[in-house]
Amino acid sequence: MAVTIRDVARASGVHISTVSRTFSAPHLVNPNTRSRVLAHAEELGYRPNRAARALITGRTYNIGLIVADIANPFFPPLIKAAESQARKHDHHIFVADTNEDAALEEEVVRALAKQVDGVLLVSPRMSNTLIERLSREVPLVVVNRQIAGIPAVVMDVARGARTAVEHLTALGHRHLALLGGPRGSWTSREIRRSAAATARAAGAELTIIGPNAPTEFGGLTVAQDVLRAGATAVLAYNDLMAIGLIEGLMAAGAGVPADVSVVGIDDIMLSRLTRPKLTTVATPTAAAGRAAVDMLLAHGDDRRTTAHIHLQTELVIRDSTGRGPGPHSPADPGDVNAPEGVAS
């Protein structure tokens, strides 16, 4: 076994509790003793065993972070930001990937519960009821889900969807399609609700297609459905689906944006690199990761206050959207010929 507090105590000629205090309450120990202990600790390569410490204090200095699919480019920037923010507060992050499986989410939260100070549930697929139950077993912060009594960081995708639909109707599109996300996704429901309301207000038709897998393949496979429905513009649940859809449309001989306009959501790095460059609703993923960590650490023991943080989204207009068959509004916020623009 490695070097323990006892070794340091022996080397320094003090009791182990003094060594303990040197690390966990330095102000309680005589400066001379402290520096002596520190010196010996350094020399022996001593590091307090966090697990042992946690057994008493109840604080592990670990955070669990659960995502549906690490390989989905939406998540890594969020994970990275969370990890970096956690490290600032001397915490480590356990990352778990649940393969878009709601049942696995529960299992993983339970498995992690004892060795973390709290869990970040990002875009969970499980039910509200279950989340509420789990939040009684371990402090939870949810990202992209609103539940009364559960601290949350949510991106305002409803507003994003509205802006996107308005962009499309302003371009003269009268028949839109919405590619829904996976079952259990709160974000997907929000988008749907908002897109439907906005389309109705603009007098445009909206065909809902889905639920779909939130992947490139999920988008690719519904290209035919979009064409069959006769939609000239599509809002997809996320960029990956949008990119897959564009591939599928082009393979079917439809031009983007000549025949069909496509808007994604997320603004993953990829969306600037595919051709045509994707018009999309940018979501502040890194900010969400940081905010979620801050919330979890702030809440700590105080489980009463339950804030919900709302993060803004914004439409980034690129090359995958263009004029529709109908008259386009003179109030069109996006100049389609400009190389890149942002409308919020």
Place this chain on the structure above:
Amino acid sequence: MAVTIRDVARASGVHISTVSRTFSAPHLVNPNTRSRVLAHAEELGYRPNRAARALITGRTYNIGLIVADIANPFFPPLIKAAESQARKHDHHIFVADTNEDAALEEEVVRALAKQVDGVLLVSPRMSNTLIERLSREVPLVVVNRQIAGIPAVVMDVARGARTAVEHLTALGHRHLALLGGPRGSWTSREIRRSAAATARAAGAELTIIGPNAPTEFGGLTVAQDVLRAGATAVLAYNDLMAIGLIEGLMAAGAGVPADVSVVGIDDIMLSRLTRPKLTTVATPTAAAGRAAVDMLLAHGDDRRTTAHIHLQTELVIRDSTGRGPGPHSPADPGDVNAPEGVAS
């Protein structure tokens, strides 16, 4: 605090050691007692505290996984595979991102050492010496680095680089450029060594450009250097750099592959989606993640056996490479006009 072994013991009317045995050595306890204990445990929602267990057994059932940059699309599939493989063995994964910072790598390994059974060091940037030293403090498995005495999983990028260079010279390119990776990268050195030897054997000139940041931006910024050097074909350290380079070349008015051919390494998802589709050396990242976990768990305590696992790479020919100015070899393995081909 949550429900402990004591609560279960009380409810079942047995001593805590019997409850302990029920979970850690079931065969030592009477079947009747066992099922009674299990029933009460289930009812109370008892879960053994792994940290407490680890204090005695020395096994945490946790694995550390350290990568340079989670946001680099090369890593997520590896992390995902490792996480999934770890879960099969009832282990959890701590993921840490070191921001391409060699010093931070050391710090993170030390911080994690006590709470994991071992650490997976993926594409480390630190020195061999340091890795050797750390491996005495905690079991280590290194991915993409060869060090005597340290268990490793390496992808055969040397062979991949050779195949890529041969592909380019066969197409008639006489002046190649190599975009080097970050300082401290073993992979980068391997690629360089192999590309240089292969180019020399083919009588082609090779200009080395770098080290560079292993990002899209890293590639974008050296487009001018490539053109100035007069190279007509480029092998980049990874796909991200290759894609950035293509952007930079096109912005400078050079056609790809018309004027310059570009080959990447990794075959990240992105490389099929950009235009032109990227010719690249595919690396088996998921397999590497699984193998690394298996190695770590197999080695366990037995630190003597030190296997090195080699994983093959293969050239995937897409649309970013084409004929060079020189005579192209009749033995050209890749038919440039075919939509997609694999040459190993």
Place this chain on the structure above:
DNA sequence: ATGAAAGCGCTAACAC
């Protein structure tokens, strides 16, 4: 097959 007791590495009262 089960209980008793010691102890993993550490912190947290409580004395002095």
Place this chain on the structure above:
DNA sequence: GTGTTAGCGCTTTCAT
């Protein structure tokens, strides 16, 4: 300011 003691939740001898 420092030592003493008890104990976090659990496993592991050693008895019985």
